[in-house]
Amino acid sequence: MTVLRVSVGVVYCWFGVLKLFPAGSPAEEIAAAAMTKLTGGLLPAAVSMPLLGTAETVIGLALITGLLLRPALILFFAHMAGVFTSLALLPGQMWHHGVPTLEGQYVLKNVILVAACLTVTADELTR
Template sequence: MTGILDAALCRYRRHSTTILRISVGLVFVGFGVMKFTPDASPAEDIATRTMDVLAFGLVPSGATRPLLALFETTIGLGLITGVLLRLVLAAFFLHMAGVFSALLILPDEMWNGQLPTLEAQYIIKNVVLIAACLAVAAEESLRTTVVTPRPEPIHRVRAPL
């Protein structure tokens, strides 16, 4: 029995990063699509208020939710397809920085004394997505890094005098 399991895990290992990337992408598409519909996402209020602060109020309040929906859905589709993956990963990490900034920007809604509120817990659970995308980024870096061999040192041979 362990031989079958070991063989299956060996096959999985070859594709594990791809499966991880697609899984995070599906989560992002799901949560992004929800934000296209007003009041469908439980994080909508926190997300739009955080974006308003981060954008210094320059983004019209009516545009915040659809922009977040488009950004999250685009990140998700990029993770699913793997197209422009480095750019998508950069957008993902930028987005996560914005998400986690809510813990500081909106402290009254995020913390009940020293304990995180339900909204803060909703944000904090994203550390799992960050860890997953760090693994994807590390694999992508290994896959795309070109190793150039060092030139051999030139040894000069002196002619006898």
């Protein structure tokens, strides 16, 4: 269980840190577009990317260390809800004739992270 938790944490930290640097993340454009849609344009990319990067890094560090794990898992699932809404909010970028585009596949791969964190959550709740 520790290996699963820490490995997801490392991946989350990696993706989060990349978002802290302009043009550092391959998901920056899609994440910014999704955040713009989710906030009705109230949160510009210059604010949303560092915010997302910080949140992802904090989630990753909590998974790695096991500190504040329960709040981090709540934040993780809230973040994933936002990530998956991009499939509906940005259909032109996520789908081509009903098949996921490269961006859509990038979002859909998060199913693995959700499954891993469901497992970590179940383990944490039995403690």
